[in-house]
Amino acid sequence: MAEFDYDLFVIGAGSGGVRASRIAASHGAKVAVAEEYRVGGTCVIRGCVPKKLLVYASQFAEELHDTAKLGWTLGEKSFDWAALRDFVASDVDRLERAYGSTLANNKVEHFAERATVTGPNTVRLASGREISAKYILVAVGAWPVMPDFPGNELAITSNEVFHLGSFPKRVVIQGAGYIALEFAGIFNALGAQVTVVNRSDKILRGYEEALTERLLPIMRARGIEFRFNSPIESLVKQADGSICVNTKGFLPLEADCVLVATGRRPKTDGLGLENAGITLGASGEVPVDDYNATSCPSIYAVGDVTNRVQLTPVAIREGHAFADTVFGGMPRTIAYDHIPSAAFTQPPIAGVGLTEAQAREAGYEVKIYTSDFRPMKNMFAARAERGFYKLVVDASSDKVLGVHMIGPDAPEILQAVAIAVKAGLTKADFDATVALHPSMAEELVLMR
Missing domain, CATH: 3.50.50.60 (FAD/NAD(P)-binding domain)
Known part of the structure; x- marks a missing residue:
């Protein structure tokens, strides 16, 4: 008989947990995952995906006001929150089914209930069932913080x-x-x-x-x-x-x-990690090393629960690296520099690499290049909102240390720019690139 019920038991079926489960299974591991709510985690169920759909809907409301300048005459307009809410919910349902199919197609057993750690190699399901695993991965994510005030x-x-x-x-x-x-x-x-x-x-x-x-x-x-x-x-x-x-x-x-x-806090309350000798951090996070290993040799953790970088793409990469390391014979770590980020505000902002303040604090002598312009798209709007791009450059090497942008479609543009910053390209490399005209992105290669 096998020593353990599973090679890997994952607690939490969010982006990091699902990726780790799939990759571990592809390496031949027998895998199970427990999720007490819905498959997909914060991003898919109650985070970035449904929120971005609401952002698109609200931006359309804004664009409706500009239709006359675009030559369109529209009839009476009204907004139906229930219709938008229900459409967003239906898309979340679709994505949850897709995540569930990913688990099933990779022969990962799914337990739709809460699991807690009872020892270095054991978990207990809410139904009372005890399960053993050679390795346990904690991928339960984080939870919104509610301040303590009356009402x-x-x-x-x-x-x-x-x-x-x-x-x-x-x-x-x-x-x-x-x-x-x-x-x-x-x-x-x-x-x-x-x-x-x-x-x-x-x-x-x-x-x-x-x-x-x-x-x-x-x-x-x-x-x-x-x-x-x-x-x-x-x-x-x-x-x-x-x-x-x-x-x-x-x-x-x-x-x-x-x-x-x-803010959000790692969702570790009542998880039972103390039963495996793991001491949580000050914010309830699970401390891990570069290979996502905890102080207990059989237990690992990835994603927001570690409180390193609370971003979905980071959790996915951590989950993948964990599975390759433990089950694929390919030890891998994740680099946490040059992670692009965006706030889908209106207008959106986006950035990658060091800010000017961070670069100076790190001891760099910097050159700053900026572009302050009115995006062509905004010509149709009554608001005179301007775009602004900023390059932070190391004066001694000419290397671009950071790129920061505010304006329409800034996050979409930044993804490609992040490749350049990650690759260590210089300001001269940006200058040598022919502009794509007319576009907002061309401002990145026209700063002098």
Whole structure:
């Protein structure tokens, strides 16, 4: 008889867990995965995929206002939140089925229930079944943080925002990270009155300041109100069903929906890792080495639960590298530099490599190149919003250390630019590239 029930047991069927399961199975491992909610994880079920669909819908609302300049005459227009919500939900269902098919096609056994760790090589399902595995992979992701204040049960997080029964006319959002500001743009463009409240006076920490300094006045000009240094102190349900929002230093607000987006924490509560001698980090994260191994030789972890970089493509690569290392005889690690990132705000921002502040802090003497322009697409809009691109260059080697952009389609353009930055190309290489005209992307090779 086999010593273990499975070669690999994966807890969590998100992007990282599914990729690890599939690759391990392709290497000949007998694999099972447990998922207590839905296959697909945060990104597919309640994160980047449904959110991006809402972004597209809200951008279309914006473009409708510009149709007259495009030569179109339209009839009466109206917005149906339920139709959009249900379409997004149907696409999530489609993707969940696709992820489930991926597991089935690779002969990965799927347990639709919670699993907890009971020892270095054992897990217990919610049904009570005990299962043994030579290796256990923890890929349970992260969960929204809800601050502790009176009435916080009246607020929702990004988990629930996709399922609102009706469209809220007044929305208060706490937080100023990418999730908060993306939803601020979505609700604003779809017609809601939006107020963003934040405990500090900064937005999008970690992004290039030249971009965030551009974004804030644009969002304000679009009608989004910001209250800085003013976190929520309490929420009170009113007789008419609305919510009274009390924030520090300001008069109360009335809202139909309060969304809290103040960060995400690894979802390790009650997971039982202490039963395998694993001590969690300060934020509940699972500490791992470069090969995704924990302090217990038979247990590994990938994705948001490690709190390294909370991005879906990173979790996928970590899961793949884990499977190749443990089951494929091909030890691999992941490089965490030059990871492109974007905030699908309106307008969107995107960046790869070092910001100017990061480069100077790292000891580089830098040259800065910028392009400040009005995108051709914006000529049809009443708003005079400008695009802005910035290159951070090492003065001694001419190597491009970072590229940062705000403007229409910035994330789509940045993906190709990230290849150049990752490859270590120089400013001279950018200059030697012929421009693609007319395009916004050509600004990247025209800076002098």
